[in-house]
Amino acid sequence: MPEMLTLPVKTEPAENRPKEFSAYLVRPDGPPKGAVVLIHEIWGLVEHIKDVADRFAAEGYLVIAPDLLSSIGIEPSIGLELAAIMTSTDERVRAEGQPRLREAFTPMHVPEYGAWAVSALRSCVDYLAARPGVAGRIAVVGFCFGGSYSFALAAADGRVAAAVPFYGSPPELGQVHTITSPILAFYGEEDERLMQSLPEVSAAMQAAGVDFTSKVYEGAGHAFFNDTNVHTYRPEIAEDAWRRTLDFLAVSLGAV
Template identity: 55%
Template structure:
């Protein structure tokens, strides 16, 4: 049954999370990190899909802390996915203003702490679900993120060695110093028409190899940024279907 819970960061601040539970004992846990639009219905739907694969999923709302609550995120998403180019252009200043706080270094520190608190909760819930099993048998923990969330999937893996698998969809890789802290294998999924990330990918591959990180990048040549979001204008059903198969197989192997 899906539910909302409230968790605390180490400094005592609270944040809400959507929880999707599988039928029966979980095969593992997932932190699911939303796009720049926040904890929208699309993300809760994806959480339910992963729960259907047997995972206990917690999707934290880490953007409300920066002033982008789910209702505002949904409004911005609709604006920036409008079929009217003039409307999209006119909405750019509001978009930049709304997201300004999320780009501050102190916000990133808070967000990573919130994600680590999410891992704490997942680890505790997994232990309760299989109390007589040794820790590995109780199920590992992975992280999946989209766009903004893909970037934070990398950052969480660098900050928390309990993460066993990382699946960033079109996320920006961290700097080499943080990269070197990642111990989990990574499956990164990209659209070939996502120019900025494609331009950066050769250097990311080189840096990941130098850091000794198990990094696999899968590129869908005809897909754009946000190709997995089936509520948006860039949705690519063929790439999304294959990416789902790739992600679930990767998680099954490592989580």
């Protein structure tokens, strides 16, 4: 059965940063094929992410999905409120909601927050690595905000054996040489900002000797995997990305 955990931050947090955080844990029915750190979108640990965690567990993986945003005031209920503003088809709602969005998201852009979040993610790896049969078979998967932090965790922790960032921004390109795991990165061709940076990212990964594979989907933009977003969800593409992710994890974690 799924449960909520409280975990300590791995390193001493900066002043005013929480010393612990919550995470959603779900176990497979039998011995795990491996483990997955699942990182949410910018909306936080909403039900959609818990559903994805459940899907990974049904495939045989032990999954931990940390809540990285409640520490800065974005509880899941607030995340849903912010998502409704940003994805509204009503231009007036989006325009009037901009101050609310800026206020909510500003705290995550300071360097201290990024360091705290990576420390929290490394604590998730600590927890998984201590579970029977999991050490050496830990992957990270994330979406949008979580895709960016999937890159960051892979760069920060050599225990990560595979990384699957969905439409995420990579760490500073000068830091990619610290990545030791293979990476399978998904993008939508209509996600203009990330598509513009992808050639440079690919070149930096190649120069650093990182096993980096990108899959770009035609007719898709940002958040194509999120089946709760009627504006961006692309069912056939999401299903293809899911199957590719499972195949990649099976090979990378030795679960074939």
